[in-house]
Amino acid sequence: MSETIAQWIIGVGLMFDLLGCLGLVRLPDVYNRLQAGTKCVTLGTCMIMFGTFLYGVAALDRPQMAVQALLCAVFVLLTSPVAAHAIARGAYRAGARLWEGSVIDRLGEDLHGVRPPAERAEPADQPAAVHHFTESES
Amino acid sequence: MKSVLCILFTFGLWLLLTWSLDPKVVGVGLMMAILVATLLAHIYPDNPHKALDPRRWFWACIYFPYFLVLCIKSNLDVAYRVLHPDLPIRPGIVKIRTRLTSEMAKTFLANSITLTPGTMTVDIVGQDLYIHWINVHGVDAEEHTRRIVRPFEGLLRRVFE
Amino acid sequence: MSPFLVFVAGGLLLAAAMCLLRIGRGPTAPDRTVAIDILGTLMAGFCCLLAIWTGQDFYMSIAIAWSLVSFIGTIALAKYLEGRQYDE
Incomplete structure (x- = not known):
């Protein structure tokens, strides 16, 4: 019985993992990819670990695996958003542009006074240093 | 007071990670816990005694x-946006x-904002947070604040402050 | 062992393949960093599966260590991205 519940939880977690990675491939810019990837893969992996916990508690009777799976889930839940935050901040400071369809960019306005791409008629001139990662593959 | 709590926390983590009650392992763990909590005291939270308050x-x-319910809702939201053929997104930083x-x-x-629907x-x-929102609603900062932060602020203030 | 675990392992490998696709194709360095971070989290989940599958508890230690090391590596990469414009 408990094993069935664990399998369902692991299955749903796997589905979220797959959708997150699909979002990583499909979405248009760094920030959207980061959103899809971080949310889905964090919850998906935590669900896989919770399923491992249930396996360890009931089906196989292995307390070490159960406790460490919970611990690992807590670590992932705490570290993954922080890593996403660090990457987003690093990407913005390194000059990764928002997608052309973005509607608002308060951080850019506050950092170097540019308006978002949708409000802009022609590309605004930014400082030269922030153009590092903006050339895309053709 | 602070260092005792930090040592206890680190030592408990060690016991859970090694999962062994062998006297040698426990002794090494105790020494490491004292060393780490003393040398890296500035990394630990400033008021660990807050964690003893049952409220x-x-x-x-x-x-x-x-938080868990919102997290699952956010995953379903991302799933909808990713599987939809037209990618219904309207992103921006507020x-x-x-x-x-x-x-x-x-x-x-x-962290909570990052894991809940559409925001990162x-x-x-x-005191200012810049949030990347995958589907921007509303026009001014007050409305954004009301929509994003209000669900968490009250509870988090009771937990941490 | 059980067909269910084989199915889940296959699904995780598919997800990892999509991450690798993004690492290979990603036009800019931040894209690749995102994919590397997510690959690390996926592999921690894979270690949990291995722990169930083989019945060895030490795979859970590997999962914990892997997720923490991956976190530190991601932070280092993000700091590198952030500092890059000042260096050159």
């Missing part, structure tokens, strides 16, 4: 299921302001 734990127990002051509470607020923290400057 905070009560509010944390209310906060966690609420600026919001929080009333939380302690570092711990702001960290957890940023990009930068924190003092």
